[in-house]
Amino acid sequence: MSTGIHDKYESPLTSRYASPEMAALFSPANRFYTWRQLWLNLAKAEKELGVKGITDEAIEEMEAHLILTKEDFEIAAIEEKRRRHDVMAHVYAFGQTAPKAAGIIHLGATSCYVTDNGDLIILRKGLDLLLDKLARAIYHFSRFADKYKSLPTLGFTHFQPAQLTTVGKRATLWIQELLWDLRNIIRARNDIGFRGVKGTTGTQASFLSLFDGDHDKVEALDARVCELFGFEILYPVTGQTYSRKIDIDILNPLSSFGATAHKIATDLRLLANLKEIEEPFEKDQIGSSAMAYKRNPMRCERVCSLSRHLMVLAQDTLMTNSVQWLERTLDDSANRRISLPEAFLTTDIVLSLLQNISEGLVVYPQVIQRHISQELPFMATENIIMAVTKKGGDRQECHEMIRVLSHQAASAVKEEGKENDLIERIKKTEYFKCIHDEVDSLLDPSTFIGRAPQQVDKFIKEHVNPALEPYSEILKQDKHVTLSV
Structure with a gap:
């Protein structure tokens, strides 16, 4: 039975998760609008350089x-159905x-003039x-780190209790990786160049003919169209397409970010199981259809799920670049139509989730303290x-x-399910009478966290704040942001 709009598959990346801005950027409407901009600026540049037959009326009509x-x-x-092109x-x-x-639209150009330059324009806007979203996520995690920089918590190595750290210090480990992602994506964004007007195999033969053999005008046309689109880099040589290695450089940092996001979300899922920290949970949200008490880490699970998809997408670009025979083959086209938009849509969705999570993390200090009290006597x-x-x-x-008392206490915990009573055993042992009045002070968790609070302060001041400075105006637009961290 047909249900109209619901009888065709739709990618959940756009129908369920993606932001309107990113979905619009990769839409057919924006893609073909970008092509028309490319045809317009090509005509403008050709007219400036003396190509005959391009009138002001033609330019105005295109605009x-x-x-x-x-x-x-x-x-x-x-x-397209008729021409297959x-x-x-x-x-x-x-x-x-x-x-x-x-009569002058696409004059001298090959298809890749619009498809490849159009992709480069869209990819740069996507980055x-x-x-902007990554900066917001970093900012909110930094506020969280600052707020809880002095709250002691069990550290874990091998997911076994280890020396204490603080809730805020642990968050700086997430933030540091996000800062590296910010650096990598900025590099990729700033390295994107423009294919320009290179002709069918990159020789610019059609444009050389258009300008009656004037090499200087061909170079001027290439540079002028690049300038009209605001690119600082013009690829000096191409085949029919820009090198698909550029796609590798763009998707690698996105896939790398996927690994960061997966790690953060996994940590939070583990902490949610310990009931120490939880992601935001809405008033009417249902955690389980059967178990009404549950507060499943749904957002973090979605981050992990989507990040796994994101991490593998860079493989498409590696394989595509490796098989671009000579000046090009067309076996890149269908793959790129899927892998490039999906990488951006997925990254966008994961960032939206991370921002939401970072803004609403809930910490349970009493639970954290109880877990510390169970392990601190040993430490x-x-x-x-x-x-002594x-x-x-x-x-x-x-x-x-x-050693003897510790093993006795550990046995009571593991075999009898009792609380850790090592300190009580020490207080009852005559040998330790000389320090009985000091024992409690020796168990103050704040004395076990080293320089964690100071590390958080220095990290935010020297690394986070400078990295976020270029995004200060964007951050101010967020009603939750007070630029004081």
């Missing part, structure tokens, strides 16, 4: 019809809308959107040994006494 209408899409669809279908559709320009044994030796005790003898 007036950059945004496609429903009729434009219908014309292009009919023509999407670029020529849209050249025809644009010419129907701007008839005074019909700008991602960088405090070295402090106790030192205190300062009172004149023998270190080796004290060590043996502590």
Whole structure:
């Protein structure tokens, strides 16, 4: 039974998760609008350099019809079905809308003039959107780190209790990786160049003919179109396409970010299981259809799920680049239509989730303290040994006494399910009478966290704040942001 709009598969990346901005950027409407911009600027540059037959009226008509209408899409669809060529279908559709320009649209160009330059324009804009979101996520995690920089918590190595750290210090480990992602994505964004006007195999033969053999004008045309689109880098040589290695350089940092996001979300899932920290949980949210009490870490699970997809997408670009025979083959096209948009849409979704998570993390200090109290007696044994030796005790003898009592306490915890009573055992043992009045102070968790609070302060001041400075205006737009961290 047909249900209209629901009888076709839709990617959940756009139908369920993606932001309107990123979904619009990779939409057919924006893609073909970008093509029309490319045809317009090519015509403008050619006219500036003396190509005959390009009139002011033609330019004005092209400018007036950059945004496609429903009729434009219908014309292009009919023509593509007939010609089996999407670029020529849209050249025809644009010419129907701007008839005074019909004869000069795409003059001297090959299809990759619009497809490849269009992709580079869209990919660069996509990275700008991602960088803004990444800056927001870093900022909110930094506020969290600052707020809890002095709250002691169990550290874990091998997911076994280890020396204490603080809730905020642990968050700096996440933030540091996000800062590296920010650096890598900025590099990728700033390294994106423009293919320019290179012709069918990159030799610019068609443009050399257009300018009657004038090499200087061909180079001037290439540079002028690049300038009109605001690119600082013009690739000096290309085949028919820009090198698909550029796609590797763009998707690698996105996939690398996927690994960061997966690690952060996994840590939070583990902490949620310990009931120490939870992601935001809405008032009417349902954790389980059967178990009403559950507060599943749904957002973090989604981050992990999508990040796994993101991490593998860079493999497509590696394999595609490796098989681009000579000046190019077309086996890149279908793959890139999927892998490039999906990488950006997925990164965008993961960043939206991370921002939401970082803004609403819930910490349970009493649970954290209870877990510390269960393990700290074992960790405090070295402090106790030192205190006894300062009172004149023998270190080796004290060590043996502590060892025996520790094993007894551990056995009670593991085999009888009791609380860790090592400290009570020490207080009841005559050997330790000389430090009984010091034992409690030797168990103060704040004395076990080293320089964690100071590390957080220095990290935010010297690394986070400078990295976020270029995004200060964007961060101010967030009503939750007070730029004081």
